[in-house]
Amino acid sequence: MIADLQAHYGFTRMPFTASVPVGALFASGAHKEAVARLRWLISARGLGVLTGEVGAGKTVALRAAADSLDASRNTLVYMPNPQVGVRGIHSVLAAALGQPPRFYQADLIPQVEAALAAEADERSRTVILAIDEAHLLTAAQLEAVRMLTSHGLDSGSPLAVLLIGQPTLRRRLRLGDMAALDQRVQLRCVIPSPAVTSAEADGYIRAHLAHAGRTDTLFSDDAIRVIWSHARGMPRAVNRLAVTALLVACTENKTIADESAARTAVAEETANATD
Numbered sequence: 001m002i003a004d005l006q007a008h009y010g011f012t013r014m015p016f017t018a019s020v021p022v023g024a025l026f027a028s029g030a031h032k033e034a035v036a037r038l039r040w041l042i043s044a045r046g047l048g049v050l051t052g053e054v055g056a057g058k059t060v061a062l063r064a065a066a067d068s069l070d071a072s073r074n075t076l077v078y079m080p081n082p083q084v085g086v087r088g089i090h091s092v093l094a095a096a097l098g099q100p101p102r103f104y105q106a107d108l109i110p111q112v113e114a115a116l117a118a119e120a121d122e123r124s125r126t127v128i129l130a131i132d133e134a135h136l137l138t139a140a141q142l143e144a145v146r147m148l149t150s151h152g153l154d155s156g157s158p159l160a161v162l163l164i165g166q167p168t169l170r171r172r173l174r175l176g177d178m179a180a181l182d183q184r185v186q187l188r189c190v191i192p193s194p195a196v197t198s199a200e201a202d203g204y205i206r207a208h209l210a211h212a213g214r215t216d217t218l219f220s221d222d223a224i225r226v227i228w229s230h231a232r233g234m235p236r237a238v239n240r241l242a243v244t245a246l247l248v249a250c251t252e253n254k255t256i257a258d259e260s261a262a263r264t265a266v267a268e269e270t271a272n273a274t275d
Contacts, residue, residue, distance in 0.1 A: 001247065002014060004250065005246060005247060005250050008250045009212075009214060009218065009246065009250070010213065010214065011212040011213055011214065012212060012213035013211070013212050013213070014212060014243075015208040015209050015211065015212035015214075015242070015243075015246075016208050016238075016239035016240075016242050016243050017239070018060075020208065020211055021211075022063060022064050022067040024207065024210070024211040025060065025064060025207070026196075026200070026203055026204045026207035026208070028057075028195060028196045028197070028200045028204065029197070029200070030056075030057075030191050030192055030195045030196070031057055031060070031061055031064070031191075031195070033189075034050065034057075034058075034061040034065075034189055034191055035061050035064045035065045037187055037189045038050070038061060038062060038065035038162065038187075038189070039065050039068070040187070041160055041162065041186065041187045042065065042066075042069070042074070042126060042128055042160045043126075044160070044186065045120070045126055045156065045157045045158070045159060045160045046157065046160060046161075046186035046187055047145075047149050047157065047160075047161045047162075047163075047181075047184050047185050047186055047187075048160075048161070048162045048163070048185065048186060048187030048188070048189065049134075049162075049163045049165075049169065049170065049173065049185055049187065049188050049189070050062070050162060050163070050164045050165075050187075050189045050190075050191070051164075051165055051166065051167050051169055051170045051188075051189070051190050051191070052166070052167070052190060052191030052192075052193070052195065053166065053167065053191075053193050053195075053234060054166065054234075054236070055234045055235060055236030055237055056191040056192075056193065056195040056234055056235065056236075057191060057195050057235045057236075058132075058164050058165075058191055059132060059164065060235070061191065062078075062130055062162065062164065066128070069128075073124065073125055073126065074125065074126045074127075074128060075096060075097070075119070075125060075126070075127045075128065076128045076130065077092060077093060077096040077127060077128065077129045077130065078130045078132070079092055079129070079130065079131045079132060080132045080133070081132070081133060082131050082132070082133055082134060082136050082137050082141065083136055085138075085140075085141070086105070086138075086140050086141055086144045087105055087108065089129075089131075089141060089144055089145070089148075090105075090108045090109060090111075090112045090144070091108065093112050093115070093116070093127070093129065093148075094108065094111055094112050094115065096127075097112075097115040097116070097119065097127070099111060099115055112148075113148075113158075116148070116158040116159050117158050119158070119159075120158040120159070121158075126159065126160060127158070127159040127160070128159065128160045128161075128162065129145075129148070129159055129160070129161045129162070130161075130162040130164060131145070131161075131162070131163055131164065132164045132165075133164070133165060134163035134164055134165035134169050135165035135166045135168045135169035135172065136165075137163070139177065139178075142178065142181055143180075143181070145161055145163070145181065146180060146181040146184060148161065149161060149184055167190075170188070170190070173185070193232060193233065193234065194228075194232055194233020194234065195233055195234055195235055196228070196233045196234075196235055196238065197233060198225070198228055198233070201224050201225075201227070201228040201233070201238070202221070202224055204235070204238065205219055205224060205227075205238070205242060208239070208242070217256060218246070218256050218257060219242070219245070219256060219257045219262075220256060220257070220258045220259060222258070222259035222262070223245060223256075223257050223258055223259050223261060223262035224262075226259055226262040226263055226266060227241045227242055227245065227262050227265070227266075230266045230269070240269070241262070241265050241266065241269060242257075242265075244264075244265035244268060244269065245257040245261045245262045245264070245265040246261075247265075248261040248264045248265055249261040
């Protein structure tokens with residue numbers, strides 16, 4: 001079906017995928033602000049919290065912020081799944097810094113601390129630890145993250161840390177037992193809902209289509225309004241509905257996805273959600 005869709009519309013690649021290179025991303029207002037603030041966080045070697053609803057573009061913002069980094073001066077350590085325990089966090093860092101993680105936790109923690117200090121003080125390199133789905137972190141893991149940011153009699157942090165998660169992460173850090181960590185947070189960035197405004201929706205869809213080789217109109221204005229409204233302006237949901245609308249239009253041998261195709265896509269998604 002994908003081959004049929006690409007042939008029907010003359011796409012050079014599938015649009016609305018997660019593999020869009022940073023240079024081809026649509027820079028919404030929310031996206032640009034998040035990227036700018038993340039770049040500052042990295043330069044300051046701070047602890048930051050990036051939150052937003054599912055599919056708001058949090059990981060995309062990190063990817064865009066990291067894209068401009070000098071690889072000789074920065075090391076990005078990205079953890080997509082934090083459910084690896086305290087040892088898992090330290091093991092990932094040790095491996096990323098070229099060291100086989102030591103077996104015992106009592107040995108592993110100072111190993112990682114020494115490696116981070118060497119990167120910062122001797123090599124003038126910045127390690128960026130980005131933990132996705134951070135709302136799933138345990139209290140012990142969050143305490144381990146706090147301890148990682150301690151360095152030189154609390155004079156600074158040997159690395160930048162970014163916790164990425166759903167809004168529950170923001171609320172959790174306000175709890176009393178998280179006060180020590182919360183006080184260290186230097187950046188609190190929230191990607192709003194909608195992440196793509198109604199005025200930006202057309203540009204967002206056109207950017208994805210242009211990356212796939214089409215710069216002309218493939219969605220009617222009414223179709224874009226229907227898709228944006230049902231997706232609540234969330235990029236991942238827009239992508240999903242846009243692909244479905246294109247598939248509907250393709251099966252009906254239409255040259256563009258019109259309002260009817262968009263409403264059919266919405267109806268299919270609604271039906272699937274209630275199954």
